[in-house]
Every structure is written in C-alpha cells, then in structure tokens.
Amino acid sequence: MKTMTCRQLGGPCDLAHRGETHDDVINAQDQHLKQAEKDGDAAHQPARDEMKSRWRHPKKSLGWYREMKQAFADLPED
Ligand SMILES: [Zn+2]
Numbered sequence: 211m212k213t214m215t216c217r218q219l220g221g222p223c224d225l226a227h228r229g230e231t232h233d234d235v236i237n238a239q240d241q242h243l244k245q246a247e248k249d250g251d252a253a254h255q256p257a258r259d260e261m262k263s264r265w266r267h268p269k270k271s272l273g274w275y276r277e278m279k280q281a282f283a284d285l286p287e288d
Contacts, residue, residue, distance in 0.1 A: 212285045216242060219278065221257040232282035236275075 227238035246254035
C-alpha cells in the first residue's frame with residue numbers, strides 16, 4: 211500500500227488516501243472531492259472542477275494521469 215494526499219493529487223488539504231495502485235488513490239480523491247462539493251467546501255471546488263473536466267476530456271487529461279501514475283510509482287511502500 212502507498213499513500214497519496216489530497217494535495218499531491220491537486221487538492222488543497224492533507225487528507226491521505228491509501229491504495230495498491232494509482233487508480234485507487236485517484237478514485238479515492240474523486241470521492242473526496244465529490245463529498246467536499248456536496249458539503250459546500252469552496253477550497254476544494256477548483257480541484258473538483260478540474261477532476262470533472264478530466265472525466266469529460268479523458269484524452270487531454272492523459273498527461274495528468276501519467277504524472278499521478280509516476281508520482282505514485284515513485285512513492286515508498288507504507
Ligand atoms: Zn482535500
């Protein structure tokens with residue numbers, strides 16, 4: 211398992227997501243941003259909007275995915 215924070219994934223806080231793969235932490239971040247939006251958390255809104263636009267433009271977002279995949283790969287195991 212590895213840990214990536216909200217901030218490492220482009221968000222504004224230090225909440226830690228743990229997962230076996232980069233997809234796990236990206237999905238956890240997606241859920242976290244959805245919840246933040248529901249809660250009316252303005253600090254997370256820009257990150258939430260970016261995530262939404264990634265789902266809409268998956269090809270344009272490949273660079274971001276590769277970056278997150280690489281960042282995850284570079285992390286030490288917990
Ligand atoms: Zn956060």
